[in-house]
Amino acid sequence: MSLDQVLDRIDAGLPDALDRLMELLRIQSISTDPAFADHCVTAADWLVNDLKTIGFQADRRDTPGHPMVVGHGGDSDRHLLFYGHYDVQPVDPLDKWDHDPFAPFVEDTPNGKIIRARGASDDKGQLMTFVEACRAWKEVHGSLPAKLTIFFEGEEESGSPSLVPFMEQNRDELTADIALICDTSMVSPGVPSIASQLRGMLKDEFTLIGPKLDLHSGHYGGPGLNPLREMSRIVASFYDDETGKVTVEGFYEGVHDTPQDQLDAWEDSGFDQKAYLDNAGYTISHGEKDRSCLEQQWARPTLEVNGIWGGYNGVGSKTVIPSEVHCKITCRLVGDMDPDKLRDRVRAHVEAQLKPDMKVVWDNDLEGSPASVMDITRPEFGAAQKGLSDEWNREAVFAGMGGSIPIAGYFKSILGMESMLVGFANDDDKIHSPNEKYDLESFHKGIRSWARILAELA
Template sequence: MGDLDTVLSTVDQGLDASLERLFGLLRIPSISTDPAYAGDCRSAADWLVGELDALGFQAERRDTPGHPMVVAHGGEAGPELLFYGHYDVQPVDPLDLWDQPPFEPVLEDRPEGRVIRARGASDDKGQLMTFVEACRAWREVHGTLPARITILFEGEEESGSPSLVPFLEANKTELTKSLALVCDTGMWNRETPSICTMLRGLMGEEIVIRGASRDLHSGGYGGPAANPIRVLAKILASLHDDQGRVTLPGFYDGVRDVPEALAAQWETLGFDPAAFLGGVGLSHPAGEAGIPALHQIWARPTCEFNGIAGGYAGDGFKTVLPAEARAKVSCRLVWDQDPHAIRAALRERVREMLPPDCEVEFHEHGSGPATVMTTDDPAFEKARAALGDEWPGEAVFTGGGGSIPICGLFKEILGMDSMLVGFAHEDDRIHSPNEKYDLTSFHKGIRSWVRILDALSRG
């Protein structure tokens, strides 16, 4: 324990220097979606290579058809770990809503404590630098790292990761390790750290119903002519029963109950559905009857309508029967659900309900299965205990309602699980003006990774 205390003390003493290094990275406007910032993305990659080289890693920039990857290797003994983060950031528009220039980081005093204000402070530069600075402190004390660590920093996460799959496939042998560590998530609350162990998958589909060859006057054709909006509305209404369950055949194949031990952990979180919905102006749960709201978000599938269009929706009134109506439908998937089977079932339902004189066209909008981590791997319990030693609250295994594609790709291509440990908060305003990262998240995040690396390095 004495060596660990020395490393933690080194983190504390070097916090100002760590913060200044983070500020250096935050000053680089590495916006991956805008070609005008391609040079800045390259500069951010080079900056990281320089920092990792200075820490004794063998680091290099790997160019891709898009923005570069950064790959680094360090450590001589211990478990083989892959750490992933991304150095690219979202655009900053609208600029006039920022309280200060987004790429001029500052420390601000807020009611919740001091915060780092800048684009990328939370997503994901502040997060990835917690790991880099933990490695720095460990090497300063010990002269080496506690594990054989490979680092992969991506530059296209905020623009769809077009180069990632080919890169993983081309470098599969080099990047495959015993476990991936990902710092792109958040804490349950400011006192309770979490490890996200399950992420919902996704199936997206656009349905286009076409009827007559042109829009029709409702006075002249209303009644005998097929109305694509009415057809589409009937189909969409058929997808749920009165209990909120999805009615597609086979939809729940592969869905499992939450294990008792995990459900018991979730009970300790004190999740308040009324407060959760009240925060967005709602009051009544609308999902599956009898299923706790937190389970609905993390461990149950959904079928939602994300957009419906057809006919005239402008000012005034236009009495037409539209020639076309369309809807965008997304299904969040859990456990072992098959997105391809669910897409096929959705299309079959639409075709079954399609009346004469109407035709349908489908547009696929991506798919991916859920990602569920194997938490019986002792590494997960070691990390949970290590986090509990750093924060006031005991760490919990949580779920994620959304998707983090990299974890599914690590599983599919590299055959390894991911451990998602992050220190962000819901009020960090990621992707929005005035993004911030709590100074406590940065400081204790570094200390947390020191503890986790120490725990994972012990047999």
Template sequence: MADVESVLNHLDSQLEASLERLFGLLEIPSISTDPAYKNDVKRAAEWLVEDLKSIGFDASVRPTEGHPMVVAHHDGQGPHVLFYGHYDVQPVDPLELWNEDPFKPGIKEIGPDHRVITGRGTSDDKGQLMTFVEACRAYKAVHGKLPCKVTILFEGEEESGSPSLIPFLKAHADELKADFALVCDTSMWDRETPAICVGLRGLVGEEVTVKAANRDLHSGYYGGAAANPIRILAKVLAALHDENGGVTIPGFYEGVEETPTEILRSWEALGEDAESFLGPIGLSELAGERGRSALELVWARPTCEFNGISGGYTGEGFKTVIPAEAYAKVSFRLVHSQDPAKIREAFREFVRERIPADCSVEFSPHGGSPAIQLSYDSPIVTTAQAALTEEWGKPALAIAMGGSIPIVGDFQRLLGMESLLVGFGLADDAIHSPNEKYELTSFHKGQRSWARILAALANR
């Protein structure tokens, strides 16, 4: 503990210097989706390489077909960890809605003893990744070494679909494989309560096209006699859920496990109910499976949702037409060991069975990835929980996330590694939006948290 305490004291004394370094990275407009910023994305990668070299990492910019990766290695005793983050950022549009220049970071007082770091990339993900770098810097300054063997992978295309990531992981699998991965692109429960994400829902997307007549029809001349694809599609979509909110596709719940009772109780203790969860968006009643809480529904249960539906005339005014085609976009969020391929085929069969003989249906896939579920009592989870609890003074929660982080599945599938997801963002950080911010306490205590986690992992 004395070794850790000296590192923590060093981090406290160097907070201002670490902020200056962070500002230097934040000032680089590394917008990966816009070709106009290609040189800036490369400049951010080069900035990170030079910074990592300054603390003893063997670091380099690695070219890809798109934006470069940053890879760095540092020897150490104990387990080998791969730390992942991304240095690219979202566009800043609409610029007029920003209160400050998005690429001129600063510190802003927004309440008593409440300061935040402002600017694009502060929370997603430059501020987050630099918490880990600063923890490594402090270990080197105090002890001249790191408590673990560390490999770092910083991506430059996360905000533009990661087109180069899987080819890069496959090509460099032997170099990047470690005992487990550390991923920082997640959040805390609130400003004072740290959290570890142990579950990420998977995703299956399908676009459905129902076709009937060979042209649009006059609804007076053909109405009541000709098949209407909107009616057919609406009936199919309505049949996908039962009266209790469950999904009716045969085999849909295969691989879905019930969340442990003690975990459900810990979620209930957070005080999040239908009113607090839905109230801010103008709703009040849970729409999913009956008898389950809001957090269980979004963290631990699978879903079938309709993301878009169209057909016929949708312009101004009115046109009495029976359309030849109707379309819907349907997505499934998956949990536990649900198989995306099986879910996709079961959905297609469900639809096919409900299409009249003289009509047809076509499908277009849009993504498919399995859920990620760590054991709630995984040794790396419990070790990190203890370290976070020690730092923040409140029990670190084991939570799940309703969305997906594809890199976690890629690490598991391509490198055979589990991931520990620890981040210090907050729901109100306005990532991807104007006026993005990152709590100063998140940046400071995030550094301290990683220092504790590295020490705990080395000693477990």
């Protein structure tokens, strides 16, 4: 039996595959909110039962947090592990959605059919492309193309607190020749991509405390030091407006310039900088002045302020100077940047800005992970590139990734395993935002792509 028969089966079975995806998308598996814990269990059980219909020996593995799903199938010298996550981001702000986030449907748009729902792109639609490829292969051949381990997580969107202990406790069971990860995107629509590097992540949070209680602004406005004003000043001090660079001393230690041949390859990858900016409502790039958007996104570090709050936020006015204010920040790391050293430097920068009568308290429970660089000389990467190129009728590109996927680093550090990231999301999928979508073409051709990749790897 040939690969063509598998591809034909995928085409014929697309309506049923779409129905299964819709079932999964209806489950409100929001991992960060305890109110949805039962829904996460429901999603895990749904995946276990679905994998069993393909012949996987699958079960739900409970953890102190949300369950993992592990499945095993196939018998071959080639052992592949596939990772995805079934949990999703919260849907807030709900009033920005044009429809129920958990009532999925297919929408006709000028650019083709799309699947609308929370999790359609991140990551349920993505992980089901691999599952459906396995289903079609099994239906045609009666067996799977390799020894396969399926590993689905339920806490990726909430910091993965159970992930490392679970991987350490199940090291032998999960270790394979290579890990395949679908939680990623294409460099531009219709351009299949394989991630060759990932930025790391550092999270931190701090509270500025000024007066010992909220103060009447008529009594203390002027002589009183306002923590909100001080927070604004400290946040502004992170950046150089002229260059777009971060001003924290030592911030760029471990950052390496991208080789010119790599930059040239990225420029030829089909990335449309104007469309990228238009998609977010920008007219110009606001980052480092001497770097392209693509280089900034894939190969440069960042320091971003993700949230500031304090004082009165209700209806109307309350004339107070707040006692304390709060700030959440994240840094994207590249090259050999050390998250622990960088945390110390960011904190030292903030503490150096403090005026008398102002103190800072740091959250000490936040994590950091370094950047990852994949060994694309391994034969699996060439095999995947061929399969993707054949399906999309253009050469697949090796691309960087602006996001941070700690699981790739954990596969390396805990299991000693290389990772290969292949996904079919697009930049306009609105992941983590209202009205998330996934192109039907991404779902369909994603299934076909995994079938081709499996054929090449096997």
